[in-house]
Amino acid sequence: MFVLSIQDPQNAGPAPQPQVDAYGQLSKLASTFHDVDGLFYFTYAVCIFFFVLILGVLLFSVVKYRRKTEDQPAASNVTHNTPLEVVWTVIPLIIVMVMFAWGYKGADQMVDVPKEAARNAYKAMAKQWSWTFTYPDGSVSYGDVWVEKDKPVQFYLQSSDVLHAFYVPSMRVKRDVIPGRMQTVWFQPTEEGIYHLFCAEYCGNDHSKMYARVHVVSSAEFKKRPWDDFDDSTPELAAKSGESLYSRNCAVCHSVDGTPLVGPSWKGLFVKGEGDTIVGAKRTVIEGGATKEITVDDAYVLESVRTPAQKLVATHPNGGMSSFGPELIDDRRVKAIVTYMKSLASK
Numbered sequence: 620m621f622v623l624s625i626q627d628p629q630n631a632g633p634a635p636q637p638q639v640d641a642y643g644q645l646s647k648l649a650s651t652f653h654d655v656d657g658l659f660y661f662t663y664a665v666c667i668f669f670f671v672l673i674l675g676v677l678l679f680s681v682v683k684y685r686r687k688t689e690d691q692p693a694a695s696n697v698t699h700n701t702p703l704e705v706v707w708t709v710i711p712l713i714i715v716m717v718m719f720a721w722g723y724k725g726a727d728q729m730v731d732v733p734k735e736a737a738r739n740a741y742k743a744m745a746k747q748w749s750w751t752f753t754y755p756d757g758s759v760s761y762g763d764v765w766v767e768k769d770k771p772v773q774f775y776l777q778s779s780d781v782l783h784a785f786y787v788p789s790m791r792v793k794r795d796v797i798p799g800r801m802q803t804v805w806f807q808p809t810e811e812g813i814y815h816l817f818c819a820e821y822c823g824n825d826h827s828k829m830y831a832r833v834h835v836v837s838s839a840e841f842k843k844r845p846w847d848d849f850d851d852s853t854p855e856l857a858a859k860s861g862e863s864l865y866s867r868n869c870a871v872c873h874s875v876d877g878t879p880l881v882g883p884s885w886k887g888l889f890v891k892g893e894g895d896t897i898v899g900a901k902r903t904v905i906e907g908g909a910t911k912e913i914t915v916d917d918a919y920v921l922e923s924v925r926t927p928a929q930k931l932v933a934t935h936p937n938g939g940m941s942s943f944g945p946e947l948i949d950d951r952r953v954k955a956i957v958t959y960m961k962s963l964a965s966k
């Protein structure tokens with residue numbers, strides 16, 4: 620069978636293999652939106668039935684009624700048959716009405732957000748090329764999101780740059796994320812597991828890497844808040860938290876080993892100076908059209924995160940980074956990223 624392998628740039632762990640349902644056509648259903656599957660397989664069966672029927676009659680007629688001699692007269696010259704035409708109009712009409720009613724019922728369920736879901740509202744912020752999730756209690760996670768089994772959940776979808784789409788095949792939800800417009804989806808996860816969340820709208824160079832995971836866990840596991848692992852109480856822990864933020868938010872565009880990606884590598888951004896001090900490297904930047912030389916420091920990194928276009932690195936005069944506001948990565952977290960950058964410094 621076709622096995623999809625998914626690169627997982629935002630996380631160290633491997634992406635789960637997609638699981639398919641018993642008929643091998645759809646991802647395993649893990650929410651209450653089973654009308655999607657019923658309607659999908661109904662449409663599938665109708666298509667196969669009519670394909671076989673129509674092609675069968677066609678092939679049969681081609682063989683049976685073919686012209687056998689050059690001068691054979693036409694066997695019949697029927698131009699129409701009213702009862703037959705009524706039948707082949709009315710039966711398909713009934714079938715498409717069934718499809719419509721079934722689809723309408725399913726869509727209605729998806730659009731009608733139940734109160735319990737509205738009380739359990741998350742925010743999913745899409746940006747090139749990562750996802751940031753804000754929980755009902757205000758905490759934040761990146762690239763992975765945790766929800767409770769059997770508890771309806773609503774997601775408000777926002778984009779901080781271009782068009783994206785929130786697509787979780789196992790939950791049977793897919794919704795465009797449109798800049799400047801509030802979109803929303805809800806679902807009720809029914810099975811524990813880790814599910815794929817894809818961006819389903821082409822959003823630039825590394826769209827294919829814009830991937831996240833939905834963890835459906837028991838309420839006991841959920842109470843442990845597995846996403847809340849940010850810790851900057853010591854420089855070592857801050858560097859570790861910074862590295863995790865880096866891998867989920869920045870690694871798509873910035874390498875740390877010199878490899879050029881969409882953005883400049885962070886290798887050599889900070890270097891070891893006299894003794895064991897860590898100093899910022901020199902950078903040629905373009906600010907307001909003028910080229911100048913600056914020294915990298917904490918403030919420059921913060922500015923690059925909040926307003927990347929303020930000082931463009933001279934090697935990247937067209938920019939290409941969209942801003943991370945404090946609601947995505949607060950100042951403390953940017954500081955942890957800087958601590959991580961400094962931990963990379965070498966002679």
Ligand SMILES: [Cu+2]
Pocket residue numbers: 745746748782783784818819820821822826829
């Ligand atoms: Cu996207």
